[in-house]
Each structure stands twice: as structure tokens, then as C-alpha cells.
Amino acid sequence: MAWDEWEQLKASAADKDAARMQLNGLPPEDRPNAGSPSGGFLATDQQDLAAIGNEAFKLYNRLWKEARVTSTDSTASDLSVQGFALGGALQHVSMRWEKQLGSVMDACALISNHMDFTNNAHAGDEIFIERRVSSIQTLEAGFDDDWEGRGKPNPVYAEKNEKTEKD
Structure with a gap:
């Protein structure tokens, strides 16, 4: 490649009308499920996972x-x-059959166990998130101005003040 040709390529790449590189995505016309309501993301629920398992x-x-x-x-x-x-041939076929059958059975067990694990993991995540959110709500309620009512003294401190006044 000659130096002049390299300069021309650089100039055309810098030109605003030249094609630009797009990272982290495809143009909408190149996306196969661009028109789908889920936005092209895989969606599943616990019933689907349980059915597969x-x-x-x-x-x-x-x-x-x-x-x-x-x-x-x-x-x-x-x-x-x-x-x-x-x-001997029948013995060879039998050994190959057992080996292949074992591979298929292992794959089935792996899928079944993984779906059970995924169900349990997601259920645990849901419980964890639910606890976090509920604890945030409880904490937030503690900062609410109206939880005790305005103008009422805290009974814990009132007992202290009454004891010190009586003494």
C-alpha cells in the first residue's frame, strides 16, 4: 500500500459521511427480534424451569x-x-451402547439438577430481596415524623424525669 493511498483511507475514515464503528450493539434493522415486546431478551419463569427439569x-x-x-x-x-x-462384535456394541447411554443419562441428570438448583437459587434471591426491602421500609418508618405523634413525650424519658423530680 502506498503512502498516498494510506492518507486517502485516513481522510475518508475521518470524513463525517464515512461509515462509523458502533460498539455494544447492532443497528435496529440488523436485530432479529427488534420488534418483539420483550426487547429481544430471553424471558423465563419458574414454571418453565420446573417443566424442563x-x-x-x-x-x-x-x-x-x-x-x-x-x-x-x-x-x-x-x-x-x-x-x-x-x-466379540456384540460385546463391543454393548460396551459402546452403555457408554453412550451413560453420557445421555448424565446429561439428563445434569439438566434436571441444574433446573432444580436454579429454581431454588431464584427463590432464595426473592426471599433475600423481599427481606431487604421490608427492612428498608421498617427503617424508613422509624424516620417518619408522625409515627409517635407530635408533641407527645417519650415514656422512657418521662419515667426518668419523674424519678429525678421525686428525689
């Missing part, structure tokens, strides 16, 4: 009951003992 748990239980094949190993060993090459 429940389905993952049900799938895990079905896989445990229906997808495990225990008779294949004994069949493979019987065929191998009788001299059939099919026994």
Missing part, C-alpha cells in the same frame, strides 16, 4: 428402565464361548 428427570428414569440391555452381555459371552465371531 421435570421432563429431563422423566427421560432419565425412562432411559434407566427401558434403554439398558443387560441380556446382551450374557448373549455375547455365550456366542464367544461357542466360537462365533459375532460374540
Whole structure:
């Protein structure tokens, strides 16, 4: 690239009519859900999370009951003992099946447990926020001018003053 060409590129980049870089966002026409009411943000609620976790748990239980094949190993060993090459192949398929099934079952358990954890974590966050807000309201009520009523003496100090006047 020649020096003159570099200067031209710099000048065109500095020109007000030139394209400008936009950080932290896309132009509205390039956003796929720019017209959606949620503003394009993912929204979910506790029922959605619970439903996902429940389905993952049900799938895990079905896989445990229906997808495990225990008779294949004994069949493979019987065929191998009788001299059939099919026994070794069946044993190989059985081991691969168990490995893949274990991976799918682990994923289901992970999803189910994560959804339960997320539900509990959000519930704990809600309780924490609720307690903070209610404690702020209680504290704010203490600074309210009308909580005791105007012109009434505090009974704690009144007892002290009466004792000292009696003595």
C-alpha cells in the first residue's frame, strides 16, 4: 500500500459521511427480534424451569428402565464361548451402547439438577430481596415524623424525669 493511498483511507475514515464503528450493539434493522415486546431478551419463569427439569428427570428414569440391555452381555459371552465371531462384535456394541447411554443419562441428570438448583437459587434471591426491602421500609418508618405523634413525650424519658423530680 502506498503512502498516498494510506492518507486517502485516513481522510475518508475521518470524513463525517464515512461509515462509523458502533460498539455494544447492532443497528435496529440488523436485530432479529427488534420488534418483539420483550426487547429481544430471553424471558423465563419458574414454571418453565420446573417443566424442563421435570421432563429431563422423566427421560432419565425412562432411559434407566427401558434403554439398558443387560441380556446382551450374557448373549455375547455365550456366542464367544461357542466360537462365533459375532460374540466379540456384540460385546463391543454393548460396551459402546452403555457408554453412550451413560453420557445421555448424565446429561439428563445434569439438566434436571441444574433446573432444580436454579429454581431454588431464584427463590432464595426473592426471599433475600423481599427481606431487604421490608427492612428498608421498617427503617424508613422509624424516620417518619408522625409515627409517635407530635408533641407527645417519650415514656422512657418521662419515667426518668419523674424519678429525678421525686428525689
